[in-house]
Amino acid sequence: MTELARPTAKASVVEAGPTNQARPVPDIVTELPGPRAREHIAIDERYVTPSLPRAYKIVPVRGDGVVIEDIDGNRFLDFAAGIAVNSTGHAHPDVVAAITEQAASLLHCASSDYYLPVYAEVARELDRIAPIDTPTRTFLCNSGAEAVEAAMKLARHHTGRQNLVAFLGAFHGRTYGAMTLTGSKAKYHAHYSPLLPGVYHVPYGNAGLDELEQRVFRRLMPASEFAAVFVEPIQGEGGYVVPEPDFLPRLRDLCDRHGILLVDDEIQSGMGRTGRWWAIQHWDVQPDIVLAAKGIASGLPLGAMVARSELMTWPAGAHGSTFGGNPVSCAAALATIRLIEGVFMANAAERGAQLLDGMRPLVRRHERIVRDVRGLGLMIGVEFDSAATADAVQEACFQRGLLVLTAGENVVRMSPALSLTREEATIGLDLFGQAVAAVDREVQAAD
Ligand SMILES: Cc1ncc(COP(=O)(O)O)c(C=O)c1O
Numbered sequence: 001m002t003e004l005a006r007p008t009a010k011a012s013v014v015e016a017g018p019t020n021q022a023r024p025v026p027d028i029v030t031e032l033p034g035p036r037a038r039e040h041i042a043i044d045e046r047y048v049t050p051s052l053p054r055a056y057k058i059v060p061v062r063g064d065g066v067v068i069e070d071i072d073g074n075r076f077l078d079f080a081a082g083i084a085v086n087s088t089g090h091a092h093p094d095v096v097a098a099i100t101e102q103a104a105s106l107l108h109c110a111s112s113d114y115y116l117p118v119y120a121e122v123a124r125e126l127d128r129i130a131p132i133d134t135p136t137r138t139f140l141c142n143s144g145a146e147a148v149e150a151a152m153k154l155a156r157h158h159t160g161r162q163n164l165v166a167f168l169g170a171f172h173g174r175t176y177g178a179m180t181l182t183g184s185k186a187k188y189h190a191h192y193s194p195l196l197p198g199v200y201h202v203p204y205g206n207a208g209l210d211e212l213e214q215r216v217f218r219r220l221m222p223a224s225e226f227a228a229v230f231v232e233p234i235q236g237e238g239g240y241v242v243p244e245p246d247f248l249p250r251l252r253d254l255c256d257r258h259g260i261l262l263v264d265d266e267i268q269s270g271m272g273r274t275g276r277w278w279a280i281q282h283w284d285v286q287p288d289i290v291l292a293a294k295g296i297a298s299g300l301p302l303g304a305m306v307a308r309s310e311l312m313t314w315p316a317g318a319h320g321s322t323f324g325g326n327p328v329s330c331a332a333a334l335a336t337i338r339l340i341e342g343v344f345m346a347n348a349a350e351r352g353a354q355l356l357d358g359m360r361p362l363v364r365r366h367e368r369i370v371r372d373v374r375g376l377g378l379m380i381g382v383e384f385d386s387a388a389t390a391d392a393v394q395e396a397c398f399q400r401g402l403l404v405l406t407a408g409e410n411v412v413r414m415s416p417a418l419s420l421t422r423e424e425a426t427i428g429l430d431l432f433g434q435a436v437a438a439v440d441r442e443v444q445a446a447d
Pocket of ligand 1: 237294
């Protein structure tokens with residue numbers, strides 16, 4: 001594949017676009033956090049809810065491609081992409097142009113009440129690219145958690161069954177239903193009981209399927225009482241966990257045998273991130289419902305629940321949303337799909353292979369602290385010996401101008417924009433290697 005060129009842009013977009021491309025990246029010009037960042041954080045800590053987790057003290061003000069500039073003018077190489085959201089990079093000119101054009105003609109017109117053309121266009125595109133061979137129909141909403149909620153409701157509505165299965169380590173969101181399915185950290189459930197009844201968790205992987213058949217279905221609740229199984233084909237927040245090769249085919253078979261719907265949560269792994277439209281396609285498995293959000297609209301809020309048409313038996317009024325399928329988000333999604341299909345999906349596979357190959361030697365080089373390097377496409381996880389080490393590596397990356405995010409217990413994840421160039425990947429590899437080496441030295445010195 002040819003190297004990605006910097007996107008060409010309309011003049012007005014370049015003016016609005018922001019970072020100074022003449023400067024290198026990363027380019028850290030103050031201590032971190034810098035003086036203006038510290039000032040801003042003080043204001044934030046006075047007015048903003050303390051419940052937001054906040055990974056490190058960055059105050060971003062501009063983005064361009066895989067570069068983020070903070071309030072003090074520091075330039076970071078962004079391998080987090082707003083938790084796998086900025087799929088086409090920050091402020092891709094095609095996306096900005098689509099948003100601007102749509103905003104100038106129609107900002108909002110409740111899709112629940114009117115036939116919004118751009119909503120149906122997104123649904124038609126999702127039908128074309130969905131990992132489902134039979135016809136589909138789509139419900140659009142504003143976030144991943146809302147897509148999960150929609151799937152929970154449709155699964156119950158269609159099957160007339162109540163119970164649901166999810167996996168330990170899963171993250172499906174923070175609204176009540178989605179939070180109940182989430183099984184990655186107990187703190188997400190703390191003080192919120194009672195949660196939604198009828199949700200059963202089993203371990204992620206083949207052991208969980210054995211447990212479902214041998215323990216849950218036999219001793220706790222018959223399979224015929226289950227509406228759906230929710231699964232991430234690669235666990236995201238749980239630590240970028242790639243399952244055993246036969247797990248998803250076995251899960252499909254289990255669902256088929258018991259008339260249970262398979263809901264494929266691709267909110268983090270979908271939209272081309274793994275080098276295919278959907279991660280589940282690496283295992284040649286077709287779900288009944290697929291969920292997308294995050295990268296679908298390059299940063300504008302949009303979620304999608306795409307279901308086999310024959311499941312959409314719910315009548316008018318059974319589900320809806322005031323803002324869901326907002327025209328501006330839909331326009332961004334159409335531009336995003338074009339870009340991903342045009343070049344970024346193939347690029348994700350190539351850059352992902354480059355990053356994985358570059359990181360695998362870390363396991364041997366730093367055997368004291370690095371346990372595993374894994375992933376598919378631009379969904380890469382590096383597992384460390386402890387949560388403290390993963391946190392220290394995240395901070396060491398930040399201090400060097402590389403943004404990464406911890407996940408699971410002891411994993412650092414990388415999910416850069418699919419527009420990442422070979423050169424940017426090389427810089428990221430180098431910085432990550434430096435950060436891991438520095439933390440390894442610190443650990444050794446402390447021993
Ligand atoms: C796999 C998965 N499902 C659901 C969600 C929830 O998405 P949102 O934060 O947009 O509600 C997330 C968010 O991280 C996710 O990774």
